[in-house]
Amino acid sequence: MAGPRVVIIGAGVVGAALADEISARGWTEVTVVDQGPLPATGGSSSHAPGLVFQTNSSKTMTELARYTVEKFCSLDVDGQPCFLQVGGLEVATTPERLTELHRRHGWITSWGIESRLLTADECVEHHPLVNRDRVLGGLLVPTDGLAKAVLAVEAQIRRATERGVSFLPRHEVLDVQQTDGQVTGVLTSEGEIPADIVVCCAGIWGPKIARMVGLNLPLTPLAHQLAWTGPVPALAGQTEEAVRPILRHQDADLYYRDRFDTIGIGYYGHRPMPISADDILSFDEADTAGGMPSVLKFTEDDFEPAWTETQSLLPSTKEAKVEEGINGLFSFTTDNFPLLGESPDVKGFWVAEAVWVTHSAGVGRAMAEWLVDGFCSSFDLHECDLNRFEPHQLSPEYVLARDCQNFVEVYDILHPLQPSGHPRPIRTSPFHTRQKELGAFFLEANGWERPQWYEANAPLVAGRSVPTPGDWAAQYWSPIVGAEAQATRETVAMYDMTALKRLEVTGPGAAAFLEGLTTSKVAKSVGSVTYTLLLDHDGGIRSDVTVARLGRDLFQVGANGNLDLDWFTRHLPADGTVQVRDITPGTCCIGLWGPLARKVLQPLTDEDFSNDGLKYFRAKRAYIGSVPVTAMRLSYVGELGWELYTTADQGQKLWDTLWQAAQPLGGIAAGRGAFNSLRLEKGYRSFGTDMTYEHDPYEAGVGFAVKLDKGDFVGKAALERRKTDVRRKLTCLTIEDPRSVVMGKEPVYDEGDRPVGYVTSASYGYTIGKGIAYAWLPAELAIPGTALTIGYFDQRVEAVVAEEPLFDPTMSRLRG
Secondary structure, three states: OOOOOEEEEOOOHHHHHHHHHHHHOOOOOEEEEOOOOOOOOOOHHHHOOOEEOOOOOOHHHHHHHHHHHHHHHOOEEOOEEOEEOOOEEEEEOOHHHHHHHHHHHHHHHHOOOOOEEEEHHHHHHHOOOOOOOOOOEEEEEOOOEEEOHHHHHHHHHHHHHHOOOEEEOOOOEEEEEEEOOEEEEEEEOOEEEEOOEEEEOOHHHHHHHHHHHOOOOOEEEEEEEEEEEOOOHHHOOOOOOOOOOEEEEHHHOEEEEEEOOEEEEEEOOOOOOEOOHHHOOOHHHHHHOOOOOOEEOOOHHHHHHHHHHHHHHOHHHHHOOEEEEEEEEEEEEOOOOOEEEEOOOOEOEEEEEOOOHHHHHHHHHHHHHHHHHOOOOOOOOOOOEHHHOOHHHHOHHHHHHHHHHHHHOOOOOOOOOOOOOOOOOOEOOOOHHHHHHOOEEEEEEOOEEEEEEEHHHHHHHOOOOOOOOOOOOOOOOOHHHHHHHHHHHHOOEEEEOOOOOEEEEEOOOHHHHHHOOEOOOOOOOOOEEEEEEEEOOOOOEEEEEEEEEEEOOEEEEEOOOHHHHHHHHHOOOOOOOOEEEEOHHHEEEEEEEOOOHHHHHHHHOOOOOOOOOOOOOEEEEEEEOOEEEEEEOOOOOOOOEEEEEEEHHHHHHHHHHHHHHHHHHOOEEOOHHHHHHHHHHHOOOOEOOOEOOOOOHHHHOOHHHOOOOOOOOOOHHHHHHHOOOOOEEEEEEEEOOOOOOOOOOOEEEOOOOOEEEEEEEEEEEOOOOEEEEEEEEEHHHOOOOOEEEEEEOOEEEEEEEOOOOOOOOOOHHHHO
16 A cells, blocks of 8 residues: 655654655655755764664663664665674773662663673773773673664665655755644645655754644754764774774763774763754755754863863873864753654644654654554553653743753663752642641652652651661652551551542543543443553553543543543544543642541541442542542552542642541551552552553453453454463562562563563562562463562562462452
């Protein structure tokens, strides 16, 4: 099939990859336009140093890089290879970095790529220019290497051209045309090109193109220094372009690569140098000035610390000098992930932006699958979806501040719980003042300030068994976390649940609409609450949600984020019988949980909150004191209680009313640290951490939320095929050693050094007195009693597969 008319804007390494991949899938009525010449179009691809390091804390980003490596290794241009697989070496010059390399080794092992930890002597063996006295050890990934970006562009252009794709250089895009919210074509400096689909792969010019359809693209081009030495005597006579591993010295924000007898030096240690996409010259303007639009003037003063450090780490460079340098522009985003997907407002306008050479071919494949099939089967793209952002995350101030911060931190050692910096605070719940009075230690969640624990609860620690974890896990932790978890099980606790997104679905078609998108029957009686799943067309889990029917045509959905809102919005019927809106900013929620929760709540209301008056997974409207609430009887900590929702203007009054009633019973406010421990004891999954688009309900242990005997829903046909072929499972592991509390993304080993899976969520179980780790494992190993080990830095932590849930398997506490 020829497919729809597609115009790809940008013929750099991403646009070329997409053209190749989409034409290989049969869509050949494709035109690629670029303002510059081919194959060096003048964007970031044209000056990129080409270093491809696959190690990343994100499984998706590693897999995108792995595919890029595999594809580029298979490409050449007239016998010239597009990838030099020299390996990648990261060296540590401080004990902290050496410890970090063990963590990074864990990531890359978890994601299934070969790597080796090296001694200092072995580092020098692999890269003889390295000063042995400076390094403590290293991490080697043999399949890393150097991408020849311009050659890769040319190779993929040739393949796509053979299938009928048209490439039009020297075509500057002046406008993206649309009619009634649907793209119709692209206006270029050379005329109009009709299109059903337009994909923006314009790189550093992406925000400028996106604005043509009213899309605010949260991307900032920032200058990054790259310099080249003159001849280095120690490399004299080197006839191959690169023979040593690409080298990263992250303690000093530096990386290095060979180029025959010279060395390229990349530096992230200088001040952030952002530039607006509107201020970047066009190719013709830059060419007239004798340059390239993505290359700015080299600022020598900024580079001085890099050159000093380079001569220390690579002493042979003292016999050379820096002969050329650039400040090259690259794209940064607020969370370091690409921007992929379709505009929420203009149908047919897609973007594939903020993609570096490292991930380019993988993104090309992902986008081709998404466009042709309607979903991506090769990669989990939830972290990369363009529509993941909350409105405040699109503000110019926020984007610039976070993008610059990410540039500064690009090689920093970052803890998984480390809070973001400026601007903060951004969103505060109505309880914020009261939480500060209780000494809340805040972390950020979707821009919300959310307590992790409360210093006011410090006296609760005395006399309790709250083991201290190891140094890494003890960051952003307090023994108060354990005391709050135990106190929740003993008395009653108030949890701020405001940060969780709430959607309202209304209209005469609301029930049928939700039935068609969810795996459970949700069109039940008014007052019902249903735990259910949203699936993609291939049966992968897009989200897990709760759906409360509050009226005949009124539903409240407890969602995971903006992608759920986007998914609902895209599936709205055209007849206007359903409306969806985000009610999160105007509402708030307190989780009141614990064995004494009813004793707190019942005296405050005339409504019946007995077991018969409001059963488990039911909802009702009530007044708590003078505050109108929607009460839902459900609990993610495994205790009796309710989620209590009200409007933001009455949130503090609700807090004060509950707080006053809870105090005589020993009630406390508790934070997210305790919440996470309690939910793992109960075996509750967290979307985005424990399960994602790549997993189906039967693998993830949430098959109970699927009702195949109901009417049709998105993903049903795929599930019927997948149900009988479960090859992996999300599995509960317990750990006896209290100091060996892992944190997620660590590799799991079966026998010896054979990695068999990876950890998703982990915490210490303060009720059961053991560490808990959930992990993806082959189904044959997910058998209770199976002994395994978890790679944690340079340790092996003993673990055993356990029956779940670990706490209250009969559900008696929840239903009592």
